[in-house]
Amino acid sequence: MRGSSIVDRALGRGHRSNPPRPDLSHNIILYLEGITVSFDGFRALNALNLYIEAGELRCIIGPNGAGKTTMMDVITGKTRPDEGSAWFGQTIDLLAMKEPEIAAAGIGRKFQKPTVFGSHTVFENLELAMAGDKSVWKILFAKLSAEQLARIDSVLETIGLKDLRSQLAGSLSHGQKQWLEIGMLLMQDPQLLLVDEPVAGMTPQETEKTAELLVSLAGQRSVVVVEHDMDFVRSIARTVTVLHEGSVLAEGPIDQVQNDPKVVEVYLGE
């Protein structure tokens, strides 16, 4: 039927059906090789090479303009690099995919500013973020299965908002909103989590709790954290990558990196 294809498209059918999952047979979940991005002659990324292992918790630091956000944009498909390749596992070419496809394949990104749905409860926010068929008719008649309920409950437990499940997200504290947002990412069951400045504006207690949360998330999935706060980085990271002028300046355990003269120079000036 000719008409049905229009209806299908308008209803969003066929959207997000069976997204590919990354092949982790070589234990590397993300390959960025020779990535270069220029904006009007300015090289935001300059032949960047970066490898993230499966289950790893990696911190990325670097001064303003080092290319951290641009790197995230390349991974999530928001920005197309001029050169280089980006692979998710062994088989998925990120540069050939659109933003929603990349999200469906299992890369979740948390932005700096938390944007939760303020007039929905914590529970409803997680329900909305749940992975699955999001076409209009399915959602109109959707009911939560016991399995999905259990999944929401376990995420509520992980992010420590179990007691606040019925509270409106708009009334949460800044830190709680950040955790809820991480929870919303988890509901989409990502293999790779990109987290942008999670502790900006948090109290010390909240920062500590966030550190515990991020550490607990690694292992089952890979987590990449971009952060300025060195104390925070020290409290969570095993491996740190320092970006400078669009490429990797240093990489390794935090103590080694912090004492690296090149890093000291970049961070403290001459």
Added chain:
Amino acid sequence: MNKSFISRLMLNDSGSRLFLGALLIAALVVPLLNLVVPAGSALHLPTYAVTLLGKYLCYALLAIAVDLVWGYCGILSLGHTAFFALGGYAMGMYLMRQIGTRGVYGDPILPDFMVFLNWKELPWFWHGMNLFPVAMLMVVLAPALLAYAFGWLAFRSRVTGVYLSIITQALTYALLLAFFRNEMGFGGNNGLTDFKELLGFDLQKGSTHVGLFLITVLALALGYLACRYIVNSRFGRVIEAVRDAESRARFIGYKVESYKLWLWVFSAILSGIAGALYVPQIGIINPGEFAPINSIEVVVWVAVGGRGTLYGAALGAVLVNYAKTYLTAALPEVWLYALGALFVGVTLLLPQGIVGLLRQLRSKKS
């Protein structure tokens, strides 16, 4: 948490219960006071009052349709009477074809205005409109198709906010101008009127108007329940999410334009049904129904009642129209100022409308 169908529909909120209870009482009391209580009695409800109440309830259904898109999805439509009028015209065409030889010119096929314009044949789009099922299909289809075409273009291009509101005004204004033209084949300036009967029931008879009133009550109740189901479903939570943070909803994987489009089309269908019920009760449909000011009035009803509540929209429609009936009779020159003042006043003092005020009072008490 596993909500049953009924509880998802409603009935765990007092507003829904009150609203449906009020409709039930109206459905029982109005026919009683009109048909059973003798005409001389002080309690007798004259037929014109039944018709007036029926008109208010048609407006209430239109207001609910606007609240569904505005209150829950943040789409401020300033052109919803376009859908209302299209539904009305579809019903009007059927009623015109029922006149038959009883018209002034007595033509068995052509409505009076076509004879007057010296037309020899029925335009193609008037064929089949003498059949009630076809006409009812058009009541739904005409607004739905217009809404689909408009929504497909507007939402896909991500037109939002005030820009969308302005385009909806342009839409209804364009239709106003088009329907004014005799060549369009909808009776031009005069519109469609002089109706005789609906499904064989004499439209001059009081009992027919009571019947129409009851059907309007039923349509309003069913329309309300359908909207309540939608807003209580996960679909409803998605459209609220779109209202609050559209790009975030898109980022989580919802095709925002599809959600808006189908909500918009459903809302247009409800408006069309309201218009179709309005026309036989009022006895006329003309291009004036497309006037942009009418659509703005609907938004005022919703704002006064309390948007994002559905029953508040219905309440606002009835109250504001009662005030309009009263004021346009008592102080006709005051009405438009009163309407403007009402809108400004409600926006400044009662952002949540009457329902919001009542909720505040109740939460203060407890």
